[in-house]
Amino acid sequence: MRRELYLILFSLLAWLSPVGIIQGIPLGMTASEPIPANAWVAIDTFAKKHQIQCRLVSNQVILTKNGHRMVLTPGSNQVLFDGIKVFLTYPMEGGRTGGMPTRIAECRVRQLDVHYYLRPLWGLNLKQKRKIRTVVIDPGHGGRQDGTIQHGVREKDLTLKTALQVASKLRALGYKVYLTRHDDRDISLDDRANLAAKYKADALVSIHYNSAPSLSARGIETYVFHLYGQPGTHSEPSSDDFMPGYAYPFNGQSRCLGWCIQKRIINALKMQDRxxxxxxxxxxxxxACPSVLVECGFLSNVQECKQCASPAYQKMLSDAIAQGIHWYFMDF
Ligand SMILES: [Zn+2]
Incomplete structure (x- = not known):
């Protein structure tokens, strides 16, 4: 019955707005058994099932296993995994009102977040076979698209500088690497992504630099595609071409890749972990592969801009990104 409903809904949608939909599949999506957005999993049930230690320490849930540690806070979607912030789609429920202490049995996480964040990060998904890996590195912007321009630094120049160094470090580690651009030119987002499909890439990493109205904003952010049809970290669910029954097929892997890169950068450069x-x-x-976008520092922050543009930073940053990618392929 549900399938029929989707079919009718799709026909209607396809007829109304064919933009962004090819042969019945929203671009970039594959058919997927839907996980109801309102389904919950008790955190101690999840932990017990996978032999992860689970305890409550000063109102936070601490999961530990094999030297890894995850901290979840009732009422918050921010999780710390081995010290690095990861934002779940929804907050963990279980905070009690009126100053009552939290009870671990009442702490629960959305099943979506268990499926796409907790399981992959804890390495519970099937490991892939190792082979020579192909990686697409995408220097953001280029040509007429400068990206942000701050304190005399153009984002498009810096992204290219970083990407070229990441590429050469990955090649030294034995990877096959393609860049979406080698010089200052316009490339559409579609063409960047298409390159990953063309070369059957195992990962795409897009390099950007950040800016914000608040000149004191600083630090590193790594982005993954939001869970299709769900809210992003700072956005409402988008309904432009949403069709139930489909999902981006690399959600879990992208989150692991993002976490590996974020952790390597934070550890190596001691930047603020956003x-x-x-x-x-x-x-x-x-x-069409696990994909992340790294915001490698705030050019709008005058100190951080100077730091980002320095050869020493570029060297350490590109090393950390390459090592993060390598770590992902070795461990996840
Ligand atoms: Zn950018």
Whole structure:
């Protein structure tokens, strides 16, 4: 019955707005058994099932296993995994009102977040076979698209500089690497993502630099495609071409890749950890492989801009990104 409903809904949608939909499948999506957005999993049930230690310490849920540690806070969607922030789609429920202490049995996480964040990060999904890996590195912007321009630094120049260094470090580690551009030129988001499909890439990493109205904003953010039809870290669910029954097929892997890169950068460069976040980003959605977008520092912050543009930072940053990608392929 539900399938029929989807079919009718789709026919209607396809007829109304064929934009963004090819042969019945929303671009970048594959058919997927839907996980009801309002289904919950008790955190201690999840932990017990996978032999993860689970305890409550000063109103936070601490999961530990094999030297890894995850901290979840009732009422918050921010999780710390081995010290790195990851934003779940929804907050963990279980905070009690009126100053009552939290009870672990009442702490629960959305099944969507268990499926796409907790399971992949805890390495509970099937490991892939190792082979020579192909990676697409995407220097953001280029040509007429400058990206942000701050303190005399153009984002498009810096992204290219970083990407070229990441590429050469990955090649030294034995990877096959393609860049979406080698020089200052315009490339559409579709063409960037298409390159990943053309070369059957195992991962796409898009390199960007950040800016914000608040000049004190600083630090590193890594973005993954948001759970299709769900809110992003800072956005409402988008309904432009949403069709139930489909999902971006690389949700879990992208979150692991994002976490690996974010952790390597934070550890190596001691930058502020702004977390692994999710948004509706086209270049990620259209990539037919695990994909992330790294915001490598705030050019709008005068100190951080100077730091980002320095050769020492570029060297350490590109090393951390390459090592993060390598770590992902070794461990997840
Ligand atoms: Zn950018």
């Amino acid at each position: 977390g692994v976040r999710s948004e509706n980003l086209k270049v990620l959605r259209l990539s």
